[in-house]
Amino acid sequence: MARFETGLADSAIDQIKRTYGWMDSHDPGITQWEGIGPNGSLYEDGYTSMAHGWSTGVLPALTHQLLGAKPTSPGYATCAVRPHPGSVRWTQGELSTPHGKLGVKWVREDGRFTLTVRVPRSTRGSVALPTDGHRVALRAGDRTLWSDGRARASGVRLDAGYLTLAGLAHGTHRFTLVRES
Structure with a gap:
C-alpha cells in the first residue's frame, strides 16, 4: 500500500x-x-x-x-475514489456499504482516463483522477470541468497530480480526462 x-x-x-x-x-x-x-x-x-x-x-x-475506493467516514457515509492505476489499463468493482453498493470502474485508453462512480443513497463522495503530470481537460458528459490549466466549474481543483471534485451526490457519475495538446 x-x-x-x-x-x-x-x-x-x-x-x-x-x-x-x-x-x-x-x-x-x-x-x-x-x-x-x-x-x-x-x-x-x-x-x-x-x-x-x-x-x-x-x-x-x-x-x-x-x-481507489475508500470510506472517509464510518459506514461509507462519505467516500472517496482516488485510483492509483500505474500501467493497469482498467479495473472495476463494487463495495457493499450500509447504504447500498458503491460501484467504481475506470478505463485508460487512447490518452483518455474514464472513471464511472455509482454513489449509494444517503451518501456523498469525491473523486480524484490522475493527470500523470500531463496537461488535461476534465469532462462530465458534455460539461467541461477543467481545461487550459484551470477550473471551469466550482469545486474542481488540482491537488498533487490529481484533479479532484468533491460533493458527489447519490447516482452514477462519469468523468473523462483527455490530454490537451
Whole structure:
C-alpha cells in the first residue's frame, strides 16, 4: 500500500504479482493460502497449514489503492475514489456499504482516463483522477470541468497530480480526462 501511496503503482503491482501470482494461478479452490515456497512448494513441508486468511491481505490494496475506493467516514457515509492505476489499463468493482453498493470502474485508453462512480443513497463522495503530470481537460458528459490549466466549474481543483471534485451526490457519475495538446 505504501508503494501505491508514494506514486510507485507499477512497483506495487509487481509486488502483488510476485507475492500472490502463483496462488492465483494455482488456486486449490478449498481454502485460503497461508504461505508458499519456491514454485508453490509448501514452505514448511508437511507442517505448512494452508488455512490462513493472511493471503487475503492484498484485497485492501487492490480495493483502496488500485480501484481507489475508500470510506472517509464510518459506514461509507462519505467516500472517496482516488485510483492509483500505474500501467493497469482498467479495473472495476463494487463495495457493499450500509447504504447500498458503491460501484467504481475506470478505463485508460487512447490518452483518455474514464472513471464511472455509482454513489449509494444517503451518501456523498469525491473523486480524484490522475493527470500523470500531463496537461488535461476534465469532462462530465458534455460539461467541461477543467481545461487550459484551470477550473471551469466550482469545486474542481488540482491537488498533487490529481484533479479532484468533491460533493458527489447519490447516482452514477462519469468523468473523462483527455490530454490537451
